[in-house]
Amino acid sequence: DAGVTQSPTHLIKTRGQQVTLRCSPKSGHDTVSWYQQALGQGPQFIFQYYEEEERQRGNFPDRFSGHQFPNYSSELNVNALLLGDSALYLCASSLATGRNEQFFGPGTRLTVL
Amino acid sequence: AQSVTQLGSHVSVSEGALVLLRCNYSSSVPPYLFWYVQYPNQGLQLLLKYTSAATLVKGINGFEAEFKKSETSFHLTKPSAHMSDAAEYFCAVSDLPGRRALTFGSGTRLQVQP
Numbered sequence: 504d505a506g507v508t509q510s511p512t513h514l515i516k517t518r519g520q521q522v523t524l525r526c527s528p529k530s531g532h533d534t535v536s537w538y539q540q541a542l543g544q545g546p547q548f549i550f551q552y553y554e555e556e557e558r559q560r561g562n563f564p565d566r567f568s569g570h571q572f573p574n575y576s577s578e579l580n581v582n583a584l585l586l587g588d589s590a591l592y593l594c595a596s597s598l599a600t601g602r603n604e605q606f607f608g609p610g611t612r613l614t615v616l
Numbered sequence: 617a618q619s620v621t622q623l624g625s626h627v628s629v630s631e632g633a634l635v636l637l638r639c640n641y642s643s644s645v646p647p648y649l650f651w652y653v654q655y656p657n658q659g660l661q662l663l664l665k666y667t668s669a670a671t672l673v674k675g676i677n678g679f680e681a682e683f684k685k686s687e688t689s690f691h692l693t694k695p696s697a698h699m700s701d702a703a704e705y706f707c708a709v710s711d712l713p714g715r716r717a718l719t720f721g722s723g724t725r726l727q728v729q730p
Contacts, residue, residue: 507659534715545706545720546660559717593659599715604650607660 505530507596507608515614516584524579524611528596534558535577536605537569538593546593552577553599581613589615618643618709622721630729635694637724639681639707642688647709649690650718651681654704663705665713666690677701702728 508527516522528535534553538546548561552571566582575596581588591612595605623638641647648667652660664675671683681692690707704725708718 536717538718538720543723545722546718548717548719551715551717553715558715561717595660595718597713597715604662604665604713605718606662607652609659612657 507594507606509592509594509608509611511611512609513612513614515616517616518584518586520584520615521580521582522584522613524581524592524594524613525576526579526594526596526608527576528594529606532596532598532606533575534597534599535571535575536595536597537577537579538595539563540591540593540610542590549579584615586615589613618647618711618719620707620709620719620721622705622707622724624724625722626725626727628727628729629697631699632696635679635692635697635701635726637692637705637707637726639690639692639721640688641690641707641709643709643711645711647711648713649681649683650708650710650713651675651679651690651692652706652708652720654706654723656703660706663692697726697728699728699730702726 536551537549540546550560555571568580571577591610593610594608597605619642621640651663666683674680707721
């Protein structure tokens, strides 16, 4: 049973560019959450998708947007990249029903130059 | 709003010594609490979780944590540290983890000295 997968593993962009990160949830999970982890810090919640809709959003600007597909996979898009967007982006999946934990993927390391 | 405070950004212990990583939380509703471990350049792995059942929770790799409502704490312990325990540890809280955000602490880096 595959866990949460993310692609790409690493990404280098320049300021002002746009980036798309992808996530496939653990088999059987229907909810995907995205987190940003800056170097030396704990993960910060970006947003969560369930039934193809954004259900909850953290304190991130509109430059951060997402999408969830019918197969529950998800994308995170970041426009007009800033140097401060350099971070490890973590995807987590869970079951909306029940009091279940979130399972995390290995992350995508984004570097903005 | 919920929050987590992890006391001590760095903890160093000798191999075989007791590990104690501190976590205090704030929540206006009954919390669900988690400890995750992160090895270098990897994602987060769940160590253990508290979901309103037993207050003493046992996890993987010999770790356990005790939920103390009166102290709003959920400290992580391991009786005997192993070199492989060296990693970053994060405490997290949620009011409904399957459908709501996790709020993380800033993490504690555990070093294990030979």
